[in-house]
Amino acid sequence: MEPQMDTAALGAFLVAEFPQVAEDFGIEALTPDGIEVRLKVAHRHLRPGGTVSGPAMFALADVAVYLALLAQIGPVALAVTTNSSMDFLRKPAAGADLIGRARMLKVGRSLAVGDVLIFAEGGADPVARATLTYSIPPRR
Amino acid sequence: MEPQMDTAALGAFLVAEFPQVAEDFGIEALTPDGIEVRLKVAHRHLRPGGTVSGPAMFALADVAVYLALLAQIGPVALAVTTNSSMDFLRKPAAGADLIGRARMLKVGRSLAVGDVLIFAEGGADPVARATLTYSIPPRR
Amino acid sequence: MEPQMDTAALGAFLVAEFPQVAEDFGIEALTPDGIEVRLKVAHRHLRPGGTVSGPAMFALADVAVYLALLAQIGPVALAVTTNSSMDFLRKPAAGADLIGRARMLKVGRSLAVGDVLIFAEGGADPVARATLTYSIPPRR
Amino acid sequence: MEPQMDTAALGAFLVAEFPQVAEDFGIEALTPDGIEVRLKVAHRHLRPGGTVSGPAMFALADVAVYLALLAQIGPVALAVTTNSSMDFLRKPAAGADLIGRARMLKVGRSLAVGDVLIFAEGGADPVARATLTYSIPPRR
Numbered sequence: 218m219e220p221q222m223d224t225a226a227l228g229a230f231l232v233a234e235f236p237q238v239a240e241d242f243g244i245e246a247l248t249p250d251g252i253e254v255r256l257k258v259a260h261r262h263l264r265p266g267g268t269v270s271g272p273a274m275f276a277l278a279d280v281a282v283y284l285a286l287l288a289q290i291g292p293v294a295l296a297v298t299t300n301s302s303m304d305f306l307r308k309p310a311a312g313a314d315l316i317g318r319a320r321m322l323k324v325g326r327s328l329a330v331g332d333v334l335i336f337a338e339g340g341a342d343p344v345a346r347a348t349l350t351y352s353i354p355p356r357r
Numbered sequence: 358m359e360p361q362m363d364t365a366a367l368g369a370f371l372v373a374e375f376p377q378v379a380e381d382f383g384i385e386a387l388t389p390d391g392i393e394v395r396l397k398v399a400h401r402h403l404r405p406g407g408t409v410s411g412p413a414m415f416a417l418a419d420v421a422v423y424l425a426l427l428a429q430i431g432p433v434a435l436a437v438t439t440n441s442s443m444d445f446l447r448k449p450a451a452g453a454d455l456i457g458r459a460r461m462l463k464v465g466r467s468l469a470v471g472d473v474l475i476f477a478e479g480g481a482d483p484v485a486r487a488t489l490t491y492s493i494p495p496r497r
Numbered sequence: 498m499e500p501q502m503d504t505a506a507l508g509a510f511l512v513a514e515f516p517q518v519a520e521d522f523g524i525e526a527l528t529p530d531g532i533e534v535r536l537k538v539a540h541r542h543l544r545p546g547g548t549v550s551g552p553a554m555f556a557l558a559d560v561a562v563y564l565a566l567l568a569q570i571g572p573v574a575l576a577v578t579t580n581s582s583m584d585f586l587r588k589p590a591a592g593a594d595l596i597g598r599a600r601m602l603k604v605g606r607s608l609a610v611g612d613v614l615i616f617a618e619g620g621a622d623p624v625a626r627a628t629l630t631y632s633i634p635p636r637r
Numbered sequence: 638m639e640p641q642m643d644t645a646a647l648g649a650f651l652v653a654e655f656p657q658v659a660e661d662f663g664i665e666a667l668t669p670d671g672i673e674v675r676l677k678v679a680h681r682h683l684r685p686g687g688t689v690s691g692p693a694m695f696a697l698a699d700v701a702v703y704l705a706l707l708a709q710i711g712p713v714a715l716a717v718t719t720n721s722s723m724d725f726l727r728k729p730a731a732g733a734d735l736i737g738r739a740r741m742l743k744v745g746r747s748l749a750v751g752d753v754l755i756f757a758e759g760g761a762d763p764v765a766r767a768t769l770t771y772s773i774p775p776r777r
Contacts, residue, residue: 492747
């Protein structure tokens with residue numbers, strides 16, 4: 218499927234629609250079947266011991282799959298997260314950004330499903346995985 | 358099972374161990390099989406339109422079940438979230454705090470599982486549900 | 498919400514629509530917010546050691562929440578399972594039927610979500626829990 | 638990681654340990670990071686309309702990830718499923734076997750996590766995905 222938005226358009230959408238969190242994330246690249254998104258890890262994302270918090274990883278997973286979806290369907294749809302499952306696999310190394318690699322598994326008329334693997338930058342093994350479902354409102 | 362910590366002890370634990378997020382949450386009550394935790398909804402938790410963000414609801418779910426677990430096993434254990442599943446059921450009303458009602462379904466030797474229903478304060482229908490699993494390190 | 502089907506109508510629906518598995522299940526009771534369904538545990542549901550297999554417990558969870566949904570919306574809709582999460586909490590005692598207690602958390606226009614606790618008959622602690630999502634086709 | 642069991646050893650294990658379901662499955666191939674397992678779709682796996690039932694797809698997911706795990710750790714461990722999440726993406730074509738492609742994401746000391754994509758044989762798009770967690774008992 219031909220992407221409907223490029224990284225610049227996706228980045229501009231993030232700033233316009235999610236101004237409170239846009240600075241946390243960077244769009245690394247569109248891939249043949251998805252997207253790579255960076256969480257710029259800052260003090261507010263950490264737990265004592267230097268681990269990135271669960272909610273911060275959840276936020277990265279949600280943003281990455283959401284952008285992978287918008288890349289395919291364009292910015293018109295107001296998709297809403299309806300379901301998520303997430304596994305926390307390893308403690309991420311302190312001091313490294315996190316990279317989420319998301320892909321869409323289904324983009325249907327009313328439901329879309331994608332999953333994401335999260336890596337500490339430079340790490341070979343995933344620190345987390347997640348699957349997210351979005352409800353897509355009827356097109357006008 | 359007799360609780361090992363009361364609301365004051367749980368609140369003090371939250372402030373000591375999670376100083377970055379402790380002010381977001383309030384412990385409402387210990388219940389016979391769990392706990393009620395409040396998310397004091399502030400501007401930083403919102404998405405455009407006034408909805409509470411998914412990551413903020415995830416954070417409430419995680420804190421509520423974690424505190425329900427600590428209430429049973431005490432503050433000694435360093436439990437780590439290993440898995441979560443979450444369903445977003447309804448858009449929470451703007452301007453209301455969220456209340457998470459968590460209970461433990463299993464507290465085993467090495468794994469604990471609990472679930473939580475999240476309500477907008479004063480609302481009758483849940484806005485989200487989640488189940489979380491924690492890995493409990495071996496007792497010394 | 499007033500139930501649209503009683504236990505007799507739900508049982509007849511099960512036999513008519515799912516003849517291959519209907520004999521595995523019994524509808525125990527409609528409850529104020531859901532339903533109780535029995536898995537009549539037979540040799541084919543067991544794993545070596547006498548434990549009920551995961552797929553058999555999954556089947557009970559799916560049937561129980563599906564019937565809880567039909568009790569509310571009636572037999573017209575052809576709902577399809579789109580998502581499930583399930584936690585296996587304890588090894589069920591050998592020789593006991595399993596009882597699933599299901600309730601609906603949301604019955605929306607196009608999506609319905611319910612959860613279920615599964616007990617070995619006579620047991621106090623749940624052996625499994627699950628949440629299932631169904632996609633409801635547009636009403637004609 | 639070097640596989641500890643080849644397809645013949647895994648097949649023999651399946652027959653010895655799961656005699657009631659072994660004939661449902663065939664081990665297609667070990668892959669660099671996992672395994673391919675076939676569900677030989679028979680009448681008992683179908684729902685009216687010819688669709689493969691949810692519990693049959695769950696069984697394939699569970700067996701595929703379980704065998705991917707055993708391929709890495711060998712047949713000694715008695716691993717138990719503790720958690721699953723599953724998304725049903727498309728209605729599988731009638732008359733086709735299902736192929737599950739499983740890989741391990743983590744094989745830890747006490748927990749292992751793997752995921753699986755399920756395809757109708759010859760189909761390009763996945764009909765389902767699942768993630769499963771296993772608890773690995775302490776080695777003697």
